[in-house]
Amino acid sequence: MRIAVVTPxxxxxxxxxxxxxxxxxxxxxxxxxxxxILQRWTGGSHDLLVALHAQRSRASVEDFAxxxxxxxxxxxxxxxxxxxxxxxxxxxxxxxATRLVVLQPEALRELDARTRRKATVILQSAVAAPRRxxxxxxxxxxxxxxxxxxxxxxxxxxxxxxxxxxxxxxxVLHAGEALDAAHLRGARARSKRGSRWRWTGPRRHAAALRLxxxxxxxxxxxxAEGGSIALxxxxxxxxxxxxxxxxxxxxxxxxxxxxLFPVGDAQALAGLLLRAETDARFRTRLARxxxxxxxxxxxxxxxxxxxxxxxxx
Numbered sequence: 001m002r003i004a005v006v007t008p009x010x011x012x013x014x015x016x017x018x019x020x021x022x023x024x025x026x027x028x029x030x031x032x033x034x035x036x037i038l039q040r041w042t043g044g045s046h047d048l049l050v051a052l053h054a055q056r057s058r059a060s061v062e063d064f065a066x067x068x069x070x071x072x073x074x075x076x077x078x079x080x081x082x083x084x085x086x087x088x089x090x091x092x093x094x095x096x097a098t099r100l101v102v103l104q105p106e107a108l109r110e111l112d113a114r115t116r117r118k119a120t121v122i123l124q125s126a127v128a129a130p131r132r133x134x135x136x137x138x139x140x141x142x143x144x145x146x147x148x149x150x151x152x153x154x155x156x157x158x159x160x161x162x163x164x165x166x167x168x169x170x171x172v173l174h175a176g177e178a179l180d181a182a183h184l185r186g187a188r189a190r191s192k193r194g195s196r197w198r199w200t201g202p203r204r205h206a207a208a209l210r211l212x213x214x215x216x217x218x219x220x221x222x223x224a225e226g227g228s229i230a231l232x233x234x235x236x237x238x239x240x241x242x243x244x245x246x247x248x249x250x251x252x253x254x255x256x257x258x259x260l261f262p263v264g265d266a267q268a269l270a271g272l273l274l275r276a277e278t279d280a281r282f283r284t285r286l287a288r289x290x291x292x293x294x295x296x297x298x299x300x301x302x303x304x305x306x307x308x309x310x311x312x313x
Contacts, residue, residue, distance in 0.1 A: 001047035001310075003028055003035045004064075008056035010039060017052050017078070019205060019229065023124070024050060024076075027303055031310070043067065048313070050074045054081045054093040061093050072098040072313040077119075079151070079226035079248065082110045094118075099309060103227020104251030120309055123252070125302035126232035128294075129213035139171040140277045143215035145208055145230040146222070147176040148183035148199075153244075153264060156221040158190045158197035160269035170196055170277055172219075175211055177202035215239055217276050217283075222246060223263055236294045240286030242272050253293065259286050 005025050009018035025035040028050075041049060041060035049064045051057035054075050061073055075097040081090060082102070094100065100119040102108060108116055142161075148154040154174065161172050174197065178184035187199040203211065208230075212218065218234035218241050225231075225248035232252065234241050242259040243249040249260060259276075261268040275282050295301075 001033045002045065003033050003048045003050060004041050004044065004046040005035055005037045005050045005052070006039070006041050006057045006060045007037065007052045008039065011037075020052055020076070020124070023229075024052075024306075027299070027306060030303060031307055046071075048072050048074065048310075050076065051093075051097075052076045053078045054097075055086060055090040058089050058093050061096055065096050074099045074101060074309070076101045076103070077107065077226060079222075079224045082107050082226055083224040083247075084151075098313060101309070104248050106247035106251035107226065109247065120305070122302060122305040122309070123297055124227055124229050124232055125299040126229060126236045126297050127299070129209040129233060129237045131213055131237070139169045140216050141214060142170055142172045142217045142219055142273065143211055144172065144174040144219050144221065145176060145212065145233075146174075146220070146228075147202075148174075148178040148187055149180070151223050152176075153221045153223050154183065155186055155190060156264065156266055156269065157219055158195070159266040160273060161196040163266060163270040164196065164274060168196075168274060168277060170273055172197040173200055173211060174198070175200045175203045175208050209233065212237060212239070217242065217273070217286075219269070219273075220244065220249070221269070222248070224248070227252065232297045235290045236297050238287055238291050238294065240276055240283050241290060242269065242276065242286075253289070257289055258282070259289075 005021050007017045007021035021037050025037050028035045041064050051061050054077060075093060077100055094115050101122050102119055103124055105121050108119055111119055144157055146152045157172055164170055178187050190197055191199040212233060218239045220231055220243040222244055224246060227248055244263045245260040261272055
């Protein structure tokens with residue numbers, strides 16, 4: 001088929017929707033299709049539209065449906081779609097969609113029964129970050145990957161790090177773009193000399209993977225997620241993981257994952273950080289949980305899921 005993949009994220013950015021669009025385009029080409037990535041669909045004889053983000057791709061979905069009535073539309077739902085409130089325009093997109101894709105099974109709970117019948121769970125696959133030798137580094141490195149915006153609660157990890165005892169060897173590196181002036185000021189203020197928490201700024205995917213490969217522990221502090229590719233990368237890399245107890249983490253890691261903590265709870269996070277640093281058995285348990293989950297996030301599995309979805313259209 002000739003497929004248009006629509007993402008609101010512009011070319012050249014490191015934002016999640018652009019990375020997802022590039023991944024989906026590569027995956028669909030591997031299945032034999034011709035794919036074009038667009039910010040907005042304005043015309044063309046495409047057989048299928050794949051839209052990332054229901055709300056922000058609404059105009060493309062409506063224009064495609066008018067231009068090609070009867071041709072299929074797949075909408076991939078993001079965290080903003082699921083947990084931020086769709087609004088009337090977003091709900092119309094769900095009605096127009098032939099199929100919906102959600103990125104973890106807990107997302108299905110957010111859909112009404114009629115909409116849920118259109119939905120398919122397809123976990124995003126990831127490739128392991130090649131582990132790097134520690135060398136002479138003596139500290140315990142904690143890595144967080146994610147752009148600095150409110151829904152990610154990016155400074156919770158900095159607050160938790162401040163609560164650690166002086167004896168702790170933990171150092172935190174947070175990579176991601178500051179998406180507004182307030183977060184930029186906050187990151188610079190918290191990343192001052194002597195702080196345990198350092199902001200590295202935005203990084204291209206390869207550089208982010210290298211940072212992940214150097215980690216002793218991965219932490220995600222989000223308030224809401226659709227399905228985190230950074231979390232999947234940490235899983236397949238076999239890293240110990242701490243994450244907020246939100247639906248996306250429950251859907252990807254499972255409700256019994258030992259490293260979950262309440263949203264916004266810096267004290268609980270500080271306790272888990274210290275335990276991960278000082279308790280080798282706990283750290284091994286976290287790493288084992290990742291290794292056991294890793295086969296769920298393979299590219300072959302994701303590709304097969306998309307092949308089945310397209311076959312049903």
